Amino acid sequence: MKRWLGVALGIVTSVGGFLEIGSITTAAQAGAEYKYQLAWTIVLGTICIGLLIEMAGRFAAVSKHTIADAMRERFGLHFFMVPLILIFFVSLLVLAAEIGGVAVSIELVTGVHFPVWALPSALLAWGLLWYGTFSIIENGISLLGLITIAFVVAGVQLGIDWHGLGAGLLPSMPHKEPAHYWFIAVSILGASVSPYLFYFYSSGAIEEKWDEKNLAPNRVIAAIGMGFGGFLSVAVLVVAALVFAPRGIKVEEYRQLPMLLSTSWGRTGFAIFAGSLFITCLGATAEIALALAYKIAQGFGWNWGEDLAPSDDARFSLTYTVILLVAALLEVVGIDPLKLTTLSMALTAASLPVAIVPFLVLMNDRKYLGDHTNGWLGNLAILIISLLAGVVAVVSIPLEIVGGS
Amino acid sequence: MKVLLVRDVLDNQLLDASNENAGKVDGIVLELRQGEPPRVGYIEVGPITMARRLNRRLGNWVARFDAKFGEGRGVPIRIAMSRITLDEPSLRLDVVADKTPIMALERWLRRAIVCRIPWS
Numbered sequence: 001m002k003r004w005l006g007v008a009l010g011i012v013t014s015v016g017g018f019l020e021i022g023s024i025t026t027a028a029q030a031g032a033e034y035k036y037q038l039a040w041t042i043v044l045g046t047i048c049i050g051l052l053i054e055m056a057g058r059f060a061a062v063s064k065h066t067i068a069d070a071m072r073e074r075f076g077l078h079f080f081m082v083p084l085i086l087i088f089f090v091s092l093l094v095l096a097a098e099i100g101g102v103a104v105s106i107e108l109v110t111g112v113h114f115p116v117w118a119l120p121s122a123l124l125a126w127g128l129l130w131y132g133t134f135s136i137i138e139n140g141i142s143l144l145g146l147i148t149i150a151f152v153v154a155g156v157q158l159g160i161d162w163h164g165l166g167a168g169l170l171p172s173m174p175h176k177e178p179a180h181y182w183f184i185a186v187s188i189l190g191a192s193v194s195p196y197l198f199y200f201y202s203s204g205a206i207e208e209k210w211d212e213k214n215l216a217p218n219r220v221i222a223a224i225g226m227g228f229g230g231f232l233s234v235a236v237l238v239v240a241a242l243v244f245a246p247r248g249i250k251v252e253e254y255r256q257l258p259m260l261l262s263t264s265w266g267r268t269g270f271a272i273f274a275g276s277l278f279i280t281c282l283g284a285t286a287e288i289a290l291a292l293a294y295k296i297a298q299g300f301g302w303n304w305g306e307d308l309a310p311s312d313d314a315r316f317s318l319t320y321t322v323i324l325l326v327a328a329l330l331e332v333v334g335i336d337p338l339k340l341t342t343l344s345m346a347l348t349a350a351s352l353p354v355a356i357v358p359f360l361v362l363m364n365d366r367k368y369l370g371d372h373t374n375g376w377l378g379n380l381a382i383l384i385i386s387l388l389a390g391v392v393a394v395v396s397i398p399l400e401i402v403g404g405s
Numbered sequence: 406m407k408v409l410l411v412r413d414v415l416d417n418q419l420l421d422a423s424n425e426n427a428g429k430v431d432g433i434v435l436e437l438r439q440g441e442p443p444r445v446g447y448i449e450v451g452p453i454t455m456a457r458r459l460n461r462r463l464g465n466w467v468a469r470f471d472a473k474f475g476e477g478r479g480v481p482i483r484i485a486m487s488r489i490t491l492d493e494p495s496l497r498l499d500v501v502a503d504k505t506p507i508m509a510l511e512r513w514l515r516r517a518i519v520c521r522i523p524w525s
Contacts (some may be wrong), residue, residue, distance in 0.1 A: 064494060072416050072429060077458055080416075131524065300455075301418050301429035303511070310525045314514040 014225025031240025045192025046230025
């Protein structure tokens, strides 16, 4: 009974923790410019992250290794450093974007420009990590994130074009600006399939001492939790298609984003949007900083654990402290959070093959997983999605930067 | 039991006698003996060996930096192979690492920074 209560909590927190500045921004841009046409990328990204999260949980429960630990052990130091460095720099940009999201949400309420709030936002996330526990980060903040269900309510109220949405669930070629279309498509994939998510999830499974009894709950949480999470992303796209597209508005600055909810509900909608952005980005900030510190500590064999006192894992605790500080400084200098978000999501997509292919090799290694290795269908789906995302991102990022179409 | 050095020892996790993480095995030192086959003498742990594996210059720089922290520092940390046992999925040391040079940086960071932050 207790285990299934845990499943329910896992599903709820997966839903509440799904949205963050990356998924909100990229879905809003997609809806504003291409209406429902890019909904299929959210579905694809959600399937991919659902599969990866299930694999990450299964890997930790069966092998008792975290992914970073096993990657170093299996491939050696030189190979381990490649995804470590790549994921570190890309995730640092994503982290800066999330801190920017928290700071923007405070700007929306106070009117004081976001760079002023970057360091206090990072300090708040640091306080949660330093003084809090894994359960506070995973459950507490994610439960508050259920406020994002407001996007579903707004979409239903505004009147969804079900036929258009249904057509958007199937991939189609763009009727304008193809380079920009593919850039947004890979940004959505990058926002959905962030590598930090499965490093965080597998570390959490070790922190919570999962074993093979957790395999079935893990499958349910990954499928239902991520499925409903993806549904929230689709809701943001739908609301953007209903709010921005008819008015010919492109999402080019973050101050436009509250319109998603204020169009329906006025000042209350504005406040709900600011609250959603604050909670979801704060949660993502804590998770990314933690995930990066996990990866470094596990790869180098240090003591680590969000539930340990910082004095028991000083190197680990100071690693996430420095990471938060560096990422916050990127926002202190005033880098536009919206541009940083879009670029960092596309870069995440470009890094996916490097992050995912070694993980797939681990998932097929009987030394770690015994009889619980991957099936061919899961392998093939993840391999194709990550390789395609990587290739399309590498092609579309330069085109987007030089303004080609 | 057959142990493959690169697969089962190098880059594997070390646990100490109190079950705490004591780093990864960053290097393996073989002893060459006259007229006899080589023997595994030591493992090496710590940033100097790790950095040297990546790049010799980087390793030398890390060693010079480490030497500033006191006598006996600035050289790789070596542990005799006889003090290590295989304890799947890790390798186990027969000492508590917190009292050894393996945890020197951890101890220094704890004392110099973490303990000065209120309620840590």
